[in-house]
Amino acid sequence: MSLPSSSHAYGIGLIAVIIGAALGVSYYQLYYIPELNAKPIIPDKVLHPGDTTTIIIVPGSENPSQEQNFTPKTITAQLGVNNLVIWKNTSEAAHTVTPDKPFKDGYNGDFGSPGVIKPGAAYQFVFTQEAVIPYHCEPHPWMKGTITIVHGALTS
């Protein structure tokens, strides 16, 4: 009579394994995946700053002997103040704003112009975290700039 009791124990064990697996899958779907996809909570002032930071791509930027291209070349923007950064192309050529190393903002994702910025067009990006990002122009690698994002006085 040892066989029925051991097969009974085996059955309970099997049910426990199935329930355990089901709980594991539910946890993964309900809590683990949403946690992975969750965006950080960013103050409204940072998402919609009152001011902008503007960088002009000046006429003649495509000329390697011209020193002025991204103007100003280095600039600092403050979170919650002027962290909406705009690159305006006032030259006759198409340019890009391309980070030297890929940079992903925790809220707004990959930084860098998608393709070229045509003459007269602009590229803008809202930074939501502190960073120092050297960037360049893909077709004209001598065009270089650095954008630095710091905490604003009101958002530390």
Ligand SMILES: [Cu+2]
């Ligand atoms: Cu360029």
